[in-house]
Amino acid sequence: MKKIINDPATVVTEALHGMAAAHPDLRVHTDPAYVVRADAPIRGRVAVISGGGSGHEPLHCGFVGPGMLTAACPGPVFTSPTPDQVQAAVASADGGAGVLLLVKNYTGDVLNFETAAELLAADGVDVRTVIVDDDVAVRDSLFTAGRRGVAGTLPVEKIVGAAAESGADLDTCERLARTVVASVRTMGLALTPCTVPHAGEPSFTLGEDEIEIGIGIHGEPGREKTRLAPAQDLVRKLLQPVLDDLEWQQGDRVLLFSNSMGGTPLIELYLAHGSAAALLTERGLLVERSLVGPYVTSLEMQGISLTLLRLTDELIEWWDAPVSTPALRWGR
Amino acid sequence: MSCDGAGTAAAWLRVAEVVREHRDELVMLDREIGDGDHGENLRRGFDMVADRLTSAEDDTPRAVLRLVASTLISTVGGAAGPLYGTALLRAGNAIGDRPVLDAAAVAAALTAAVEGVVARGRAEPGDKTMVDALQPAASAAVAASERGATIAEVLAEASAAADAGAHATVPLIARKGRASYLGERSAGHLDPGARSTALILASLAASAASWRPAGQAEGTDQGGPTGPSIAPGEDA
Numbered sequence: 001m002k003k004i005i006n007d008p009a010t011v012v013t014e015a016l017h018g019m020a021a022a023h024p025d026l027r028v029h030t031d032p033a034y035v036v037r038a039d040a041p042i043r044g045r046v047a048v049i050s051g052g053g054s055g056h057e058p059l060h061c062g063f064v065g066p067g068m069l070t071a072a073c074p075g076p077v078f079t080s081p082t083p084d085q086v087q088a089a090v091a092s093a094d095g096g097a098g099v100l101l102l103v104k105n106y107t108g109d110v111l112n113f114e115t116a117a118e119l120l121a122a123d124g125v126d127v128r129t130v131i132v133d134d135d136v137a138v139r140d141s142l143f144t145a146g147r148r149g150v151a152g153t154l155p156v157e158k159i160v161g162a163a164a165e166s167g168a169d170l171d172t173c174e175r176l177a178r179t180v181v182a183s184v185r186t187m188g189l190a191l192t193p194c195t196v197p198h199a200g201e202p203s204f205t206l207g208e209d210e211i212e213i214g215i216g217i218h219g220e221p222g223r224e225k226t227r228l229a230p231a232q233d234l235v236r237k238l239l240q241p242v243l244d245d246l247e248w249q250q251g252d253r254v255l256l257f258s259n260s261m262g263g264t265p266l267i268e269l270y271l272a273h274g275s276a277a278a279l280l281t282e283r284g285l286l287v288e289r290s291l292v293g294p295y296v297t298s299l300e301m302q303g304i305s306l307t308l309l310r311l312t313d314e315l316i317e318w319w320d321a322p323v324s325t326p327a328l329r330w331g332r
Numbered sequence: 333m334s335c336d337g338a339g340t341a342a343a344w345l346r347v348a349e350v351v352r353e354h355r356d357e358l359v360m361l362d363r364e365i366g367d368g369d370h371g372e373n374l375r376r377g378f379d380m381v382a383d384r385l386t387s388a389e390d391d392t393p394r395a396v397l398r399l400v401a402s403t404l405i406s407t408v409g410g411a412a413g414p415l416y417g418t419a420l421l422r423a424g425n426a427i428g429d430r431p432v433l434d435a436a437a438v439a440a441a442l443t444a445a446v447e448g449v450v451a452r453g454r455a456e457p458g459d460k461t462m463v464d465a466l467q468p469a470a471s472a473a474v475a476a477s478e479r480g481a482t483i484a485e486v487l488a489e490a491s492a493a494a495d496a497g498a499h500a501t502v503p504l505i506a507r508k509g510r511a512s513y514l515g516e517r518s519a520g521h522l523d524p525g526a527r528s529t530a531l532i533l534a535s536l537a538a539s540a541a542s543w544r545p546a547g548q549a550e551g552t553d554q555g556g557p558t559g560p561s562i563a564p565g566e567d568a
Contacts, residue, residue, distance in 0.1 A: 032406075053409075075409045075410075076369070076372075076373070076376075076409060077369075078367050078369060079369050079373055079409040079410045080409045080410055080411075080413075081409060082405060082406050082407065082408070082409050082413055083405060083406065083414070084405075084406045106510070107411040107453070107508065107509045107510065108409060108410035108411040108412075108413075111411055111413075111414035111415065111452060111453065112409060112410075112413065112414055114414075114452075115405065115414045115417075115418075137513075138513060144507060144508075144512035144513060144515075145507075145508050145509055145510070145512045145513075148513070196367075196368060196369070198369075198372050199359065199363065199368045199369075199372075203363060203367060203368055204363075216510075216513060218367045218510070220366075220367065220510050220513045220514070221513055221514060221517070222513050
C-alpha cells in the first residue's frame with residue numbers, strides 16, 4: 001500500500017483538520033466527527049444533512065455550504081457514521097424549521113441514520129429521512145438490500161439544498177427530495193480496485209483486462225465481471241440499463257453526470273461524457289445540463305459512473321441556483 | 333464469579349479480547365463478500381467497551397449490557413453497530429433490573445436480542461446474516477432453560493448452536509447487507525456477522541463455565557437451589 005498518510009487509524013481525523021485549514025467558512029468537529037457551515041444554525045431554514053463513509057470525497061463534507069448541505073457526518077473509511085455523529089450535526093445545524101436527512105441506501109447508513117432519527121424525534125426534533133437509491137445495477141431488489149445510493153446523491157443534495165436555502169419548508173424539501181430520487185438513475189464500472197488504508201490491500205481483484213460492471217461506490221459488484229472494451233461500448237453498457245429503468249419520452253430533458261471513481265483522469269471522463277451525450281441525443285433525449293468530474297469517488301479506484309436525472313423546470317431552477325461549497329461552486 | 337453485574341462485566345471484557353484476537357479473521361471474511369471492515373469496526377467498538385467497563389463493577393447486568401450497547405452504537409458504525417447495539421439493549425430490557433442472572437433470564441435475553449436484530453435489520457433466517465447464528469442460539473437457550481439447565485449449560489448450548497448456524501451460512505446466497513450484491517457469488521463464504529456472533533457467544537459461554545448458578549453466592553452457603561443445576565425462578 002502506497003498512500004500519503006501517517007497512521008491508518010487517524011486518516012479521517014487528519015483529513016478533517018486539513019479541511020478546516022482549507023475552508024474557514026466551515027466548522028469542523030472531530031469528536032464526534034461532523035462538518036457544518038460556519039453560519040449555521042440559520043433560524044427558519046430547513047437543515048439538510050447527509051453523511052456516510054469516508055473515502056468518497058468530496059461527498060459529503062465537500063458539499064457543505066450555502067445552497068447545498070447544512071452539515072455532513074463522515075464515518076470511518078467506507079463505514080457509516082454513528083448515530084451520535086448525526087445527533088451532534090443536527091444539534092449544530094437545526095434552525096428550528098426541521099431537519100431533512102439524506103441517506104444513501106446502504107445497510108449501515110440506513111440503520112445508523114434510522115437510529116439517530118428515532119433518538120432525535122424522541123427529543124422533539126422535526127426530522128424526516130429520504131433514502132437515495134439510484135443505482136440500477138442491482139437487478140432484483142426483493143432479494144438484496146435494495147438498490148444502492150451512489151452518484152445520484154449529488155443532484156439530490158444540490159437541488160434540495162437550493163430549495164432549503166431559498167426558505168422552502170420541510171414538507172417542500174422532503175417532496176423535492178423524493179421527486180429527485182424517483183427521477184435519477186446511475187450505473188458504474190470499475191477498472192481497478194482501491195485500497196482502504198486500515199485494510200492495507202485491495203478490496204477485490206481484477207485481472208489486467210478485466211472490469212467490474214455495475215459496482216457500488218466501494219467496488220462491490222452488481223452485474224458481472226467482463227473484459228475491457230472500447231469506451232463507446234462501455235458507455236453503452238452503462239447507459240442501457242439506466243435508459244431501460246425509467247420510462248423516457250422523446251424530448252425529455254436530462255442532466256448527464258459523468259463521475260470519476262477517483263482514479264480516472266478528466267481526459268477519459270470527458271471522452272466518455274461526449275460519447276454518452278451523443279448516444280442520448282441519438283435516443284431523442286435533450287442533454288440540458290452536464291456535470292463532469294470526481295465527485296462521488298471510491299478512494300483511488302479507476303472507473304466511472306454515469307447518472308441521468310430527468311429534469312423539469314423546477315429541478316433546473318434549483319440545479320442552477322447559486323452554490324458555494326468546497327467542491328461545487330457556481331452562480332455567485 | 334457469579335452472573336451478577338461484575339461477572340457480566342468480566343464476561344464482556346473477555347469478549348473484547350476475543351474480538352481483538354479475531355480482528356484479522358473477521359476483516360478477511362468480510363473482504364471476501366463485503367467491504368472488509370467488520371473486524372476493524374468491532375475492534376474499535378470493543379476496545380472502547382473495555383475502557384468503559386473497567387469502572388462498571390457495581391452495576392446490574394442490565395446496566396452493563398446498556399453500557400456495552402451504547403458504546404457499540406456510538407463507535408462501531410456500519411451495520412454491526414446498530415445491530416449489536418439493538419440486540420444488547422433489548423437483551424438488557426428483557427432481563428430487567430435483577431441483580432443476578434439465571435438460566436431463564438439468559439434465554440429471555442437471547443430471544444429479545446434476536447427479535448431486536450430482526451426488527452432493526454429486517455433480515456430473516458437464511459439471509460446469510462448474524463440472524464443465522466443468533467436465532468438458533470436463542471432457540472437452543474430457550475430449550476435448555478426449559479429443561480432446567482444451568483446458566484453455563486444454556487450458554488454452552490447457545491454457543492454450539494450459533495457456531496453451527498454460522499457455518500451453515502457458507503453455502504447460502506446473501507440477501508441482506510453488502511454481500512447481497514454479489515448474488516450467487518456470495519455462496520461458499522462464511523458470513524462475517526454470523527461468525528462474530530458465534531465468537532461472542534463462545535466467549536460468553538467460556539466465561540459462564542466458571543459462574544455459580546443464581547442464588548449461590550461465592551464462598552457462602554445461602555441455602556440456594558437444592559439441585560446443582562436448577563436456579564430459583566426457573567420453575568416459575
